[in-house]
Amino acid sequence: MAGEFDRIARYFAPLAGPEGLGLRDDAAVLTPPDGCQVVLTVDQMLESVHFLPGDDPALVARKLLRRNLSDLAAMGASPLGYLLTTALPVATAEDWLARFATGLAVDQEIFGLRLLGGDSSSSRAGIALSITAIGSVAAGTALTRSGAQPGDELWVTGTIGDAALGLQARLGEWVDDEGVLTRRSLLPDPRIGLGLAGIASACIDVSDGLVQDLGHIAQASGLAAVVRAGDVPVSAQAARFGFEALEIRLTGGDDYELLLAVPPAKAEALQAACGAVPVTRIGYFEAGAGVRVLGGDGKELAFLRAGWAHF
C-alpha cells in the first residue's frame, strides 16, 4: 500500500476542483453563489454496518456520495462539492482504493461536483468512510421538515421499498434475477434539482423507512400524517412480492426518495417541477400527532417497527 501522501496524490487529487486547492492545503475555500445560503450535511458508511465487505468499492463510493446528495435534495439545495474522510485498515488492497476513487469520479461527472478536501487515516478495524456535502439555496428558500400545514397533501417521488427488498436479495434471502432491486439498494438516485422551493411546505428524504421519516415531518410540523397504503407507489419488480411485503416496503430504509407536504393548490406545479421523475399522492396532513397508515378498507394498519435506527 502506498503512503498517505502518495495515495492522496494518486487517487484523490485528480478529483479535486480549484476550490480544493489541489488537496494540498489545510482546508477548502469556496465562494457561495450570490444571495445564497450554504447547506451542509454529513453521512458515514461503515463496513459491516452500512455496506458488506464484498461490495464493489465503486458502488460504495457512489452510494455514500448519493446519500449526502439526497440530504441536500431534501433541503431543496443544489450541491457545490464535498469533503471525504477515509479510515482504511493497513491490509486494504490498493485496488480497493482505486475502484473507490473511480466510483467518485463517475458520480462527480454525473452530478457536476468536485472533491474539496478531506482526511485520511489508518484504521484498526474495518473501513470507515464519511462524506460532508455542501450545497446552496437561494436565501430563505430551504425546505425543512417543520413547514407542513393541516390540509397539505402527502406526495412521494419514485417508488418505495425497492432498496429494502434489494438488500434482502444481497443477503441471500431470495434471488434477484433481474438485478433491478439489488441496484436500487446499491445505487440510489438522489432527487436533486427538482426546484421544489415555493411548492413544497415540508420535505424529507426516505432514508430510514417511509413511516419513520414521515414521523419526523409530522413531529416537526406539529401535525398528524395519514398514509393510504394502497397508494404508495411500487415498482413492477417489487409488486411481485404482494401484500406480504407491505411492512418492509413502508418501514425499510435506503430508498432516498423525497416525501413532500404540498398544498392542494400546488399539485400541478409539483408535477411540473418533477418533470420525468414520477411523483405520487399517498396521503395528507391534519391536526393531531403521529403517523397513521390506512389499509384498503380504511382501517389503520399496525407495524412492529417504524424504520431503521442505530442503537
Place this chain on the structure above:
Amino acid sequence: MAGEFDRIARYFAPLAGPEGLGLRDDAAVLTPPDGCQVVLTVDQMLESVHFLPGDDPALVARKLLRRNLSDLAAMGASPLGYLLTTALPVATAEDWLARFATGLAVDQEIFGLRLLGGDSSSSRAGIALSITAIGSVAAGTALTRSGAQPGDELWVTGTIGDAALGLQARLGEWVDDEGVLTRRSLLPDPRIGLGLAGIASACIDVSDGLVQDLGHIAQASGLAAVVRAGDVPVSAQAARFGFEALEIRLTGGDDYELLLAVPPAKAEALQAACGAVPVTRIGYFEAGAGVRVLGGDGKELAFLRAGWAHF
C-alpha cells in the same frame, strides 16, 4: 444505552444553534457573512489510532474540535460552526457520551461555536469520530501553503515538541509530574483569530511534525526552507529533555502551532497581530527545494523521519 434519536435529543440537540434547525432536519442552513468565502475542513479521531481507550471523553471531544479549528486558523479563517459524526460500539457507556458532549459544550463556549448537524451510527469496532468545521474569510484573504516568497522569514507560534513528549508520558515512557506536557498532548490551543491576512504569505498548522509540515509549504511554494534548530522555541518543561529530544521536537506531531512565511518588512506587524501569543523567528525561505535543519554549528542535521503519516 438510549436509542439513536433519544441520544441526539439528550446530548447533541442542546449543542445546536438555530442554523442546525434543532438537528431535526436533513442538513444545516447557514448564512455566510457578507463578502466572505467559506472555508471547510474535516478531521477524524479513531480509538487506538488518535486517542487511547482510557482517555477522558471530554478531552477527546475538545481535541477533535480544536484540531479542526487549527486547520481553520492555518487558513486565516474564523470559525462559524461544525458538524459531528459519531460511530459508537453498542457497549459504549452512556457516561462516555455524556462526558463527550460536555467537552464539546465547554469548547463551544470558549470559541463561540455551535453544532450545526451530523450523523450517528453504531460501530462494529472501536469508537470513530469526525468533525467538519466551517469558517469564513474576507474574500480573497485566505492564507495558503503556496504563497511563500524567497527571502520570507519563517516564524512559529508558541512552543514546539510539547505534545509529542506529552504523548510519551501518557504511554508510560516517563512521568510527567507537572502534567503540562500531557495537557499539551490532550488539549491543543488552536491559534484562531490572530488576523494574519496581509501579513503572512503562507501558513500551515504543525499537526504531523514541524519538518514534515514545513515541507508542505516549501513544496507548494516551490522553495527551500531552512530551520535553525537552536531557535525553535521550547517550553521550560520540554527544555529539561535537552538535545536528545531534538528529533522528537522537530518531527513529533500534535503541536497545532502555526508555521508562517512572513516578509521581513512585516515582522513587527506579525508580532503586533499575535499579541499575547508568542511568535518566534526560526528560519527563512530561499530558492531551491526541501527542508534543511541547521545545528548550532551551522551544519545540516539529518532525521530518520520527517513526521507522522498514516499508512
